[in-house]
Amino acid sequence: MASKRPNQLFRNMNAKVSAIPMIVTALFVFVGGTAWTIVYSFTKSGLLPRMKWIGLDQYERLWGTKRWLIAIENLAIYGLSMLVLVFVIGFILAALIDQKIRFENTVRTVILYPYAMSFVVTGLVWQWILNPEFGVQNIMRGLGWQSFTFDPLYNAEIAIFGVLIAGLWQGSGLVMVLMLAGLRGIDQEVWKASRVDGIPAWKTYIFIVIPMMRPVFITTLVLVVTGIVKVFDLIVAQTGGGPGIATEVPAKYVYDMMFRNNNLGQGFAASTMMLVTVAIIVVPWAILEFGGKKNNG
Amino acid sequence: MESSITIRDLELSFGAVEVLKNLNLDIGQGEFLVLLGSSGCGKSTLLNCIAGLLDVTDGQIFIQGRNVTWEEPSDRGIGMVFQSYALYPQMTVEGNLSFGLKNAGFSKSEIAERIDRAAKVLQIEPLLKRKPGALSGGQRQRVAIGRALVRDVDVFLFDEPLSNLDAKLRTDLRAEIKELHKRLRNTMIYVTHDQIEAMTLADRIAIMRDGKILQLASPKEIYNRPASKYVAEFIGSPSMNFFDGKIGENGQSFACDAGTFSLNGYQFGEGGAQDGTAWLGIRPEHIAVGTEAKTMPIQLEASVQHVEPLGSDTLVRVLIGDRRLWVRIDGQSEVADGDALNIGFDPAMANIFDKTSETRL
Numbered sequence: 081m082a083s084k085r086p087n088q089l090f091r092n093m094n095a096k097v098s099a100i101p102m103i104v105t106a107l108f109v110f111v112g113g114t115a116w117t118i119v120y121s122f123t124k125s126g127l128l129p130r131m132k133w134i135g136l137d138q139y140e141r142l143w144g145t146k147r148w149l150i151a152i153e154n155l156a157i158y159g160l161s162m163l164v165l166v167f168v169i170g171f172i173l174a175a176l177i178d179q180k181i182r183f184e185n186t187v188r189t190v191i192l193y194p195y196a197m198s199f200v201v202t203g204l205v206w207q208w209i210l211n212p213e214f215g216v217q218n219i220m221r222g223l224g225w226q227s228f229t230f231d232p233l234y235n236a237e238i239a240i241f242g243v244l245i246a247g248l249w250q251g252s253g254l255v256m257v258l259m260l261a262g263l264r265g266i267d268q269e270v271w272k273a274s275r276v277d278g279i280p281a282w283k284t285y286i287f288i289v290i291p292m293m294r295p296v297f298i299t300t301l302v303l304v305v306t307g308i309v310k311v312f313d314l315i316v317a318q319t320g321g322g323p324g325i326a327t328e329v330p331a332k333y334v335y336d337m338m339f340r341n342n343n344l345g346q347g348f349a350a351s352t353m354m355l356v357t358v359a360i361i362v363v364p365w366a367i368l369e370f371g372g373k374k375n376n377g
Numbered sequence: 378m379e380s381s382i383t384i385r386d387l388e389l390s391f392g393a394v395e396v397l398k399n400l401n402l403d404i405g406q407g408e409f410l411v412l413l414g415s416s417g418c419g420k421s422t423l424l425n426c427i428a429g430l431l432d433v434t435d436g437q438i439f440i441q442g443r444n445v446t447w448e449e450p451s452d453r454g455i456g457m458v459f460q461s462y463a464l465y466p467q468m469t470v471e472g473n474l475s476f477g478l479k480n481a482g483f484s485k486s487e488i489a490e491r492i493d494r495a496a497k498v499l500q501i502e503p504l505l506k507r508k509p510g511a512l513s514g515g516q517r518q519r520v521a522i523g524r525a526l527v528r529d530v531d532v533f534l535f536d537e538p539l540s541n542l543d544a545k546l547r548t549d550l551r552a553e554i555k556e557l558h559k560r561l562r563n564t565m566i567y568v569t570h571d572q573i574e575a576m577t578l579a580d581r582i583a584i585m586r587d588g589k590i591l592q593l594a595s596p597k598e599i600y601n602r603p604a605s606k607y608v609a610e611f612i613g614s615p616s617m618n619f620f621d622g623k624i625g626e627n628g629q630s631f632a633c634d635a636g637t638f639s640l641n642g643y644q645f646g647e648g649g650a651q652d653g654t655a656w657l658g659i660r661p662e663h664i665a666v667g668t669e670a671k672t673m674p675i676q677l678e679a680s681v682q683h684v685e686p687l688g689s690d691t692l693v694r695v696l697i698g699d700r701r702l703w704v705r706i707d708g709q710s711e712v713a714d715g716d717a718l719n720i721g722f723d724p725a726m727a728n729i730f731d732k733t734s735e736t737r738l
């Protein structure tokens with residue numbers, strides 16, 4: 081009879097062994113690559129990485145560049161609007177489907193379909209739709225409304241919202257199916273109980289159902305936020321950062337610096353800033369979410 | 378007795394599937410009615426119709442004399458308790474109890490008073506600040522009952538409230554619900570497929586099958602004089618033993634392969650005696666053995682096939698020819714497989730069902 085507690089290291093041995101390649105990859109590629117990038121962001125690397133230390137110079141240049149500041153501002157606008165709207169739209173669509181509207185399958189497919197497209201296709205599609213000569217504006221004028229103007233991609237002030245529309249069109253479907261899965265997981269008897277209690281449906285959603293869907297919301301939030309921070313291909317395909325530099329975003333700045341301007345050091349500094357931003361958001365959340373659990377069971 | 382709930386010609390279909398068929402039911406003021414039936418017979422559906430959680434296809438529902446057929450659940454003066462408790466998990470117990478009241482616009486003091494009263498009755502005062510996740514199943518179901526209680530309604534609806542609890546808790550909470558009913562004297566409708574719950578709680582039991590009520594009567598009546606063979610088999614465990622045979626001599630005798638029994642003492646129903654093929658049913662506990670069997674009008678010789686001691690009593694499966702019968706005997710008796718056993722019963726305790734209509738004769 082085993083009277084001693086088995087060594088924890090050797091429990092679930094198979095699972096541990098098979099996880100080793102992934103752990104190694106994660107360590108070398110992600111952690112190693114990240115550390116390397118951070119170190120070289122303090123150097124004067126140009127076309128090729130060079131270990132010539134210049135301290136915080138790259139960062140000073142970065143924060144002195146108008147293009148970077150606009151990129152940050154755009155990301156903030158796009159990110160916040162996207163976050164709020166994609167959740168609102170996705171949830172409302174899911175709730176409508178959950179209330180047993182007809183043709184559920186058709187609706188679900190139509191709305192989820194954009195998600196199956198690459199951002200490049202989405203970007204091009206919306207470039208055409210928003211193009212004043214072929215798109216919505218042209219159609220409305222064709223119908224007789226001659227003064228109708230709708231050309232967000234050609235107006236530097238609002239161009240980022242043109243990108244937002246495309247992003248929402250693509251992203252809402254995913255949020256919708258995730259939310260729908262969450263709604264379907266809610267015990268129907270809870271709904272019945274709230275009807276007997278006389279609570280209107282919208283209050284049931286806000287005070288009972290949404291709090292019960294917390295895990296789904298967190299998963300969705302992580303997916304949406306990572307999608308926002310790395311938004312790049314949509315911009316490249318739809319506006320190329322224009323008009324001018326009106327729709328620049330940080331990821332595109334990094335790409336341009338590293339592969340077009342032969343300024344690796346600047347690209348590394350910008351990507352380190354992106355990492356820091358994500359860390360500022362994710363680390364406290366992770367501590368709250370996972371750190372607390374260990375202690376109270 | 379003035380009726381508390383009246384159901385007239387109720388029909389309910391899900392698409393092409395008819396679940397409730399032309400159902401009529403009158404429930405008295407303060408009555409405890411149990412809806413009993415096998416899974417899928419439409420018990421929950423009927424309860425949900427009464428609660429207003431399902432729109433009826435046809436028919437009418439009256440609660441306290443008011444036609445509520447098309448009223449919202451919250452306006453019907455009902456409280457409901459569900460099998461899965463259906464508590465609001467992110468709110469404390471207090472929040473669960475008060476949410477509906479707050480929404481209905483009751484004053485703070487009124488809400489506090491009602492919660493206080495319900496918490497006292499259900500002994501959940503120490504739990505008020507906890508969330509449902511931190512409660513045991515029994516405590517959760519108490520809170521769910523509390524949520525119905527604070528509504529201060531005339532009618533309580535229970536949908537299998539004890540099915541998710543373990544046996545011991547179920548017995549305890551069953552007694553508490555009975556106690557609660559004695560105290561409040563509300564009308565209660567209680568859905569279950571547990572016949573012990575039904576027998577112990579009910580003033581009257583409605584046995585349902587395929588969306589119809591087969592029999593509506595007191596537990597005793599249902600046990601002693603089941604209206605049909607289905608009801609007879611459904612109530613009682615192990616279930617009633619049946620002899621397959623023929624009534625003869627104008628209801629004087631019953632002939633089957635085990636012999637010809639005199640039916641002297643058997644009370645025929647309103648239809649009176651009818652000769653013809655029939656089932657004679659006798660419950661395991663109404664069969665006597667040994668010396669006691671010698672005193673019975675009908676006596677048979679059997680051999681013991683199988684013994685199941687339960688402690689308080691013992692179940693014995695006996696063979697008469699190749700017919701199997703269950704017999705319930707005293708827990709202290711000594712019988713072993715293969716023993717010869719005299720058994721006997723009184724036709725007054727039997728029930729006879731017509732072979733074709735399967736109704737009691």
Ligand SMILES: Nc1ncnc2c1ncn2[C@@H]1O[C@H](COP(=O)(O)OP(=O)(O)OP(=O)(O)O)[C@@H](O)[C@H]1O
Nearest residue numbers: 391394396414415416417418419420421422423570
């Ligand atoms: N939403 C629905 N759509 C279609 N059929 C349904 C629906 N709800 C119930 N039914 C059918 O109606 C019948 C009665 O269901 P109901 O839930 O009333 O049974 P029940 O007697 O409560 O059974 P149980 O003891 O299993 O709870 C079942 O045959 C079921 O398949």
Ligand SMILES: [Mg+2]
Nearest residue numbers: 420421422536
């Ligand atoms: Mg049911």
